[in-house]
Amino acid sequence: MAEPLFDRLCLLGIGLIGSSIARVARVRGDLARTVVAHAKTPATLARVRELSIADVVEPDAAKAVQGADCVIFCVPVGAYAEVMAQVAPHLKPGAIVTDVGSTKMSVLRDLGPLMPAGCHLVPAHPMAGTEYSGPDAGFPELFQGRYTIITPVAGTDPEAVEKVRELWRRCGSMIETLDPATHDKVVAIVSHLPHLLAFTIVSTADDLAEETKEAVLKFAASGFRDFTRIAASDPTMWRDVFLNNREALLEMLARFTEDSHALGRAVRWGQAEFIEDRIRRGRKIRQGLIERKQA
């Protein structure tokens, strides 16, 4: 077994992602000598104790970070500012502060100003997840073969960045680096907009007349069924993601809306070639994913 990467690793929040990291630490033994888990609700704390996936379970965030050489924010991105205000004065000198949030400009905005001198902020985003949430939903293989995007700002201590990269390598991830603004645009189209569309279409179906709605549930063919799977994701997390990637998401929604209107117009006016061209582009992109082994 390799030398543990950290002495004391603190997970602020222990839902799907946090509890998966904790499980990797348990299975491998080389992420940290001690794993500290913090959660807000007594129910989650009790469940984490039952699952026995952390060495220390700590209800007080300020106490949880004490002595930790690495602190990972695993709470919904909307809670970062509040949690940071609680923990910042208690961070160990030289500690690495990182996160797993789906929006990265917001991390700089919410954590950056409160970072103590000498501590290192290295935002990260493991692109892995399921539609389930909570400490029971995690599993140690979650990150295997998936990308983790690191978005360090210029001037960050290279050693701290390398430690975060190594953390994710040990979790089984492939590592990429992007600037935070590009990250936010890419995930807006790749992940946030698809979720917004999925949430919307099930709402639209839910508003149909009762008789039609019953039939919708009965005949949910593969198209709609896939959307409902996406749409079953955690409400708090996704609310926060949308609100914290507002500009990029609204830009992608605007582009998408223009394009869907163009396709709808082609359907109305019977423009067969335009419709076929759109569908062909779908196949081409899919082929690109298959070639990249991302399909």
Added chain:
Amino acid sequence: MAEPLFDRLCLLGIGLIGSSIARVARVRGDLARTVVAHAKTPATLARVRELSIADVVEPDAAKAVQGADCVIFCVPVGAYAEVMAQVAPHLKPGAIVTDVGSTKMSVLRDLGPLMPAGCHLVPAHPMAGTEYSGPDAGFPELFQGRYTIITPVAGTDPEAVEKVRELWRRCGSMIETLDPATHDKVVAIVSHLPHLLAFTIVSTADDLAEETKEAVLKFAASGFRDFTRIAASDPTMWRDVFLNNREALLEMLARFTEDSHALGRAVRWGQAEFIEDRIRRGRKIRQGLIERKQA
């Protein structure tokens, strides 16, 4: 083995659905004594011969239907009128004419007027498919556990309807009956709109700046990846589906667009409760599917 349901079964078109029916007939032996396959292109005809999934392979549609007591339209719905014009004068007296198309009002419009007196039109829609197409894509288990919706019009010979029901039962389907207009509305929201959205979002991504597009392909997280799978479907088939379910599809697109604007507006103005409510409805619908074992 049960008595074959038909003496001579003619499949007009032998792509994913047609070739799956042919394979069920081969495996079970009790769909028909003789299976006739018709296709338009020499390449498809040659491939069907190689695959040996039909007893007779016939390039001429008019000859293909001769003597058949059941004829199934398995071509894209946009081709029904043209094919019907070729075959109608050659249908055997008393023959059952059915189909597998995703739109049902269009079947009445395109086949109804040309039906010879004494023949029986029983439209059907097996709600099964994959993103693959062509005679190689079919497999005999495709319809197992999936619904097939029958949309007979009032006055249709009950014996003919029952034979089509039994055909799909033998294919492994669960059978439901709907009126054609309700069918078209339900599939518009359950299947056609999700496909339209999927085709659109991959087009939108395809129009992004080259650098962003590369990143999109690289980081296709589960949300976007699921959309590309749907978007990889057969262009001709889906073009025809959209054009032949125009009114219902445009109505559902309009409803969806209103709802996506409302959600986008909530993101812009930070209306957290509205956003959460939309996401919660997604979970509720998903739960409904799970309870109905359609998830």
